[in-house]
Amino acid sequence: MNNSLKKIALVGQPNVGKSSLFNRIAQKRIAIVSDLAGTTRDIKKHEVQIIDRPALMLDTGGIDETNDEIFSHVKRKAIETAKEADIILFMVDGKKMPDEKDKELFYELQRLGKELALVVNKIDNDKEKERLWEFFEFGVGDENLFGISVSHNRGTKTLFDWIYEHLPPNIEIENLENSEVLDNEDLDILDDEDEVKEDFVDDTNIKVAIIGKVNVGKSSILNAIVGQERSVVSPIAGTTIDPVDESFEYADKNITFVDTAGLRRKGKIEGIEKYALMRTKEMLEKANLALVVLDASKELSDQDEKIAGLVDQYGLGTIIVLNKWDENMETFEKMEKAVRGRFKFLYYAPIIAVSAKTGRSIERLKNKLIEIFENYSQRIPTSQLNKTVEEAVIRHALPSPNGAYLRIYYATQFSNRPPKIALIMNKPSLLHFSYKRYLINFFRSKFNFEGTPIHIIARGRKDNVVDEEEYIDLLN
Known part of the structure; x- marks a missing residue:
């Protein structure tokens, strides 16, 4: 677990959807989701990626003002976690009226001086969105109030964009041309945002x-x-x-x-x-x-x-x-x-x-x-993808058609559904389809791509995958 990552804490009363949001951000089912209040009792941690920026997600137990010993422990742990976090997502149930308990806790979190968002969940349609004005009672501005529906995937993109803006960018790698593939140190901090437009869909x-x-x-x-x-x-x-x-x-x-x-x-x-x-x-x-x-x-x-x-x-x-x-x-x-x-x-x-x-x-x-x-x-992190490409090239060297020396600068997955991987290289037009097929099979041996096709395209350093239509043209 990388402790240097920015930490995002999910805080709120039981059964407001924290675990569901946690699972959506993590893009896999890690937290247990249940209609039974208080299902989450421990702090769950998972490294996540918001677009191309990594973070550590913390899912706290539901906070409930009760004398029950278990919930008292959960509340204490949740507040301790919020104090350690850099970003706090305080979730409330949008189908209920704001209550004093929520506002009290929100004000306590405000005093911590952290980046704080009020996330109103279960806003399932446009009509229910009208209830958002009631939550301005918390004294929060438009820029920190988010009406979402985790189950219907409404409004989550705006929330993710806000989180993204509060995470530090990756460090840009320069002089990629100096090596056939990147070394391990480079791979850990690669930022390919300016090279290939990424297009990922995140819903359930x-x-x-x-x-x-x-x-x-x-x-x-x-x-x-x-x-x-x-x-x-x-x-x-x-x-x-x-x-x-x-x-x-x-x-x-x-x-x-x-x-x-x-x-x-x-x-x-x-x-x-x-x-x-x-x-x-x-x-x-x-x-x-x-x-x-x-x-x-x-x-x-x-x-x-x-x-x-x-x-x-x-x-x-x-x-x-x-x-x-x-x-x-x-x-x-x-x-x-x-x-x-x-x-x-x-x-x-x-x-x-x-x-x-x-x-x-x-x-x-x-x-x-x-x-x-x-x-x-799924989205394979660029660092893992490039380590795999490096291993594949070592095991089976790139061909040299007509004496031309081919080099792969790096690889990046720019889209999913199905997974689409771009190989950024010096002479993309000379890469034979048989080597692409070899790489696809190698990826399958390292990652779980059962049931899904994998598309690989070779591009030059100055090229960019602009949109889906261009991608289809490339395949043809």
């Missing part, structure tokens, strides 16, 4: 496209996951025409499933089914993850392969689902080998055998969705 909303041929059981899988019949299930092929959206909460995530219409061979798509295919592609454009559903009771076909190719085309996090496993007499190893042979382009996707009919492995599938989404959304 997962959009899942369910895709497959007609009658492979997509609707049945949706019903099994959600736990009730929301989609019409029928043995008649093509029952689902319009994609059906269904959302539910699971593991602190809001998961929206898109039950796509069954796809037939192009020559058989007529009228309303042609519209269904168009709608399916629209949903794939909006999705984060995809379930490629296959009928395990039948042999794989060329059409299965073509449909899976759509997922690869849109760069989605992917799980291959073998449905109707209860009707399959083959061993899983034999079926897995057949799937891997057909879908070599989805080599990174896990394969899960399920039965929507019996409920087999449905819970495992739900948990795997959360895991793949976290892999798909």
Whole structure:
């Protein structure tokens, strides 16, 4: 744990959303989230990164004015932590009226002379935002009052921007051209903000496209996951025409499933089914993850392969689902080998055998969705990324096409969903795709990228990834 980092303390009464905000900033589930007041009793610490500035996040126990010995200890520890912190986020419940207990504690924290923000959580919509004016009773200015909804990811970007402005910038590294890759000391303080524009999305909303041929059981899988019949299930092929959206909460995530219409061979798509295919592609454009559903009771076909190719085309996090496993007499190893042979382009996707009919492995599938989404959304720190590149280059040297000497100055992940990594180098146009593939596989051996594609582009020192359209042009 780096003790030299600026410390951010989360303080407030029980059940106002501190742990949920802690998890969002950390981009992983570390604090336990529960509707039971007082779930957090200890101080939890985690190194976080606000855009490109590191900090140490401290989550305190809920403060409650009670004679209970446990809560008295929690209050004492919370205030001690706030005194040690550089930035204090004092959270209150926006669905309740401000109370004297909150104001008293806020005034006590104000006297510490730290950077202090009043964070009003559970402001879930624009109408509820009107209640914010009530919290000006705390004597706080506009610049230090934030109305957010952690569960709906509203207003958090503004809060993160405020935190970012109160954290020290990283030290800029100069003369990157002097080495093929950066040494370890340089990597710890690299700031690539001026080199490559980073584009990261931070929310807990997962959009899942369910895709497959007609009658492979997509609707049945949706019903099994959600736990009730929301989609019409029928043995008649093509029952689902319009994609059906269904959302539910699971593991602190809001998961929206898109039950796509069954796809037939192009020559058989007529009228309303042609519209269904168009709608399916629209949903794939909006999705984060995809379930490629296959009928395990039948042999794989060329059409299965073509449909899976759509997922690869849109760069989605992917799980291959073998449905109707209860009707399959083959061993899983034999079926897995057949799937891997057909879908070599989805080599990174896990394969899960399920039965929507019996409920087999449905819970495992739900948990795997959360895991793949976290892999798909993760941001690898620049220092770790460059240490990995350095190790990869030592193990397998860069090629020298036509005698040209290639050098990688550094690497940086400039976006996620899917992870996109830029290699800043001297002659980017000469880097062969086979070496990119080698680096991608090397990254997979060091980091958990299961279920997600990785895109690598090579750029010059003066180039910049401006936006997504330019990025797509580069891939083409």
